[in-house]
Amino acid sequence: MASKTQKMMFQGLVGDIDCALDWPDGEPQGWALVLHPNPVQGGTRDNKVVTTISRACVQRGLVAVRPNFRGIGSSAGEFDEGRGETQDMKALVEQFSEQFPDIAAGKWVLGGFSFGTSIGLQLYGIWQAADERLPDAVILAGSAALRFRHLETVAPDDALIVHGENDDVVPLSEVMDWARPIDMPVVVVPNAGHFFHGKLLILRHLVQTRLRAL
Incomplete structure (x- = not known):
């Protein structure tokens, strides 16, 4: 668990981005940006898959930043099908790096999760095209990589892709259609659905294992 959770506003293209920052015990070793599922379908930063990933990051000494997308919580604006959300998150990363340079210089x-994976992959594509610093690890659960795209997406070679065998929101076959042409390994959790009900401990263990390699 986080030693404390701080509420903080960053500025997106249409106004406030309402964020929760989960702080680890001791000196932070870096930070994590964890993006939530589709807000139109009830997704928020407090989603259990999001908080599971966040908790694993905090346990590895990272500050976990959990933003609410447009129109959720106190975040300004309305759902923009991934376009504005991607630009908002790009602005958030820039502002976090300016406000917490020592933390941003550490591991990233x-x-x-779900909609959040599409935003994350588009961000990765922007950073790679601009020759900017890339994350040290990319973790995608219930990936919706083929959805909500308005910019080129790039799949990191060493990304951790975790998917439920019985996902009825983003079928496993859809993820494999994305992963197969680029030889991207996918970790399949047997009998897991989209929200990993009853399988969150497995998800946390997989994330922890990936983070130990940083």
């Missing part, structure tokens, strides 16, 4: 993890 990009995580996402």
Whole structure:
């Protein structure tokens, strides 16, 4: 668990981005940006998959930043099908790096669940095209990589892709259609659905294992 959770506003293209920052015990070793599922379908930063990824990051000494997308909580604006959300998150990363330069200089993890994975992959593509610093680890759960795209997406070679065998929101076959042409390994959790009900401990263990390699 986080030693404390701080509420903080960053500025997106249409106004406030309402964020929760989960702080680890001791001196932070870096930070993680963890993106939530589709806000139109009830997704928020407090989603259990998001908080599971965040908790694993905090346990590795990272500050976990959990933003609410447009129109959720106190975040300004309305759902923009991934376009504005991607630009908002780009602005958030820039502002976090300016406000917490020592933390931003440490390890950096990009995580996402469902809709959040699409935003994360588009961000990765922007950073790679601009030759900017890339995350040290990318963690995608219930990936919706083929959805909500308005910019080129790039799949990191060493990304951790975790998917439920029985996902009825983003079928496993859809993820494999994305992963197969680029030879991207996918970790399949047997009998898990989209929200990993009853399988969150397995998800946390997989994330922890990936973070130990940083």
